[in-house]
Amino acid sequence: MPELPFKFSARTRVGFSDTDAQGIVYYGRYNPYFDLARVEYLRMLGQLHREADGDFVMRANDVEYFAPARFDDELEIYVRVSRVGRTSVTFEFSAHKIPEDILMVTAHQTLVYVDLEERQALPVPDDYRARVVEFEGTDVEH
Secondary structure, rough: OHHHOOOOOEEEEHHHEEEOOEEOOHHHHHHHHHHHHHHHHHHHHHOOOOOOOEEEEEEEEEEEEOOOOEOOEEEEEEEEEEOOOOOOOEEEEEEEEEEEOOEEEEEEEEEEEEEEEOOOOOOOOHHHHHHHHHHHHHOOEE
16 A cells, blocks of 8 residues: 555456556556546545536646556555646556555646636636645645
């Protein structure tokens, strides 16, 4: 288990279609695992379904690979918001094979809150910011 400041995680299992010809998880298949963890995190915060004119869009995504995962491995994907900026939110991820607790990958994703019609950046909504800060406490930069 990674050290704090991770306070939330979601589990998934490697499907056969996630693997490549070498029998390991294809590098691009980690992003759906991160999406799953981010969705569950937002659901837990009550921020998954929002009534708003804006929405978050992916701005940046970086991944570092440390060990290969294989078909049927169970993975625990830790997720947190590490930063809430004026118009963006940065998520941090750490994926571990369980029960061995082997670090497989880490990642960061930055999403920008945009007006859906104008495609212009908007300030992160106050209620969203408040829920993240309430949950993450002093572990989130804002």
